Amino acid sequence: MSLPTPALSGRKLTRSFGSGDMTFTAVHETSLDIFPGQMVLLMGPSGSGKSTLLALLSGLLRPDSGRVLALGEDLWQLSDRDRKQFRLRNYGFIFQGHNLYPSLTARQQLELVLRWGERANGRDARRRADEMLDLLGLGPKADLRPDHLSGGEKQRVAIGRALVKNPSFCFADEPTSALDWAHGQQVVELLHAAARERGATVLMVSHDPRIIPYADQTINLEDGRLTEPLPAQGRPLRSAS
């Protein structure tokens, strides 16, 4: 039986920071494949290079060497403009902080992405934003601004903002780190369900082992290297393999 084509692949990705004696290599020749529709958890201790690897795979940080293939595109061979266009069409992001506009309501946070990103008209943007908020259980709070939402609700709005444009990928960097476990669990469940509903592949960085049961696969990173190959689909390939 042949394996399906990976949706996202990293090949021998290396990224260092600093210069001279102060050079610090955050990611060493790391290769991995991520398959469509999965929720993949990238774990590792603090400083292990998880967020850097996420930044490389998501097209936000240029690798020193190596390639990133997303939906068949060699991401770092694209021009800045084309790469940004690719992100617009295919990538959603959830960050540690919610980074929502304090002045906009939950609905407006989502509408803004559709209207500015896809030039959706007002009515269409509103309908799609409301559908997404309903899916996240935020329908009744659509007209509230961030300062009237709890931490968990704000992070759910951020999930909505990442997924409302139906991206192929959703990158989440420690989305539960600022939440207690009850709310964190809720956020992970919703992200899992919403991504599945929308057919998005999720790559989530976290150091919280309680999230492992929700992931289709878990990848471990230590000192910028993958520590073990995983047997299932979406296996990481051993560094420099």
Place this chain on the structure above:
Amino acid sequence: MSYALATIWHERQRFLPGILAVAFSALLICMQVGLLLGLFTVVSLPIDRSKADVWIGYPGIQSLDLGQPIPVSWQSRLAMQPEVERTEPLLTGFVFCNKPDGGTEMCLVIGSRLGIEAIGAIAELTPEMRVRLTEPGTIVVDETALLSLGLRGIGDEAQMGGHRVRLVGIVRGYKGLAGPFLFCSQPTARLLLPQITGQVTYLLARCHHPDQAAAVVQRLRAYPNMAVFTRDEFSLRSRMHWLTMTNAGIALGSAALLGLIIGAAVTSQTLYSATTAALRQYAALEALGIPTWRMVAMVLTQSFWVGLAGITLALPTVLGLAHIADLFGARVLLSGSLLMTTAAVTMTMALVSGLIALRSLRLVEPANLLR
């Protein structure tokens, strides 16, 4: 409501300095230029309030008060124009008044004919004043000149250019800039202004219809060595001379410019700090692939609303201050075009401030959100 407007409303404390800076600039420009125009209107009042449609002076004349003697014989050039109904000379010049406290005050003598049909006399000279002025050595002055000339009221006398003159009437609204206006008959003017013996300072004409003045002026400009203007042209020329050539104009203009620069600096800094405070939000949108021009448009739209709010705030304040200034005798001339120009200039300033604040968007780095 646009996202930019929603942001300004929600973060009004942050945007308030920018709005106040625009309002301050608009207020300063309007009041300075309004005061300037109000002040310099006085310069051309004897032109504006006369019945003369055409003015002839010496070549190179810049302002009413700077007249030089010209030959009275040129009057025939005016009189032979078919559109001209009648003509008459006007005598103007400076004379020193000896003040009771020992100092001197320079006054601008305006000697005109006084008949009810006279075209050089200002409209404020009542028939009664005109009758009294026919007596040689009598003058009419503005009420604000009484103190500076050492006069207490009608009937008082003053020493001017070696002659005693008597006050026979008082008008309002003719506070001269260079010195008090002295309105008098032509014989009195000749007495006080011996330097223009046998000559006149201006030749005036009234046309059958005011609209004909332009054609007359055009035709008379064929004559060399004399300057010919319509009433409006000479009035504007006189005001513009004061506006551009005097230190007062430059000083008030500089103050308005300074206000504009300060306003631009504060507005730009306000928009810059507002954008910097939202860098994480902009970075999140940048990561999502939102085109950068959308964020540029957001900052510029914010600058537009800040400008509009500032101008809206300034308008009633300007009108209120102008009214108060009027109560204290300082005339602030607020024309529609001045208000429109001020609004346009301050809006441009706000938009330029927005453009300057755009440099903050260079700090947007979405990779920094992954830490």
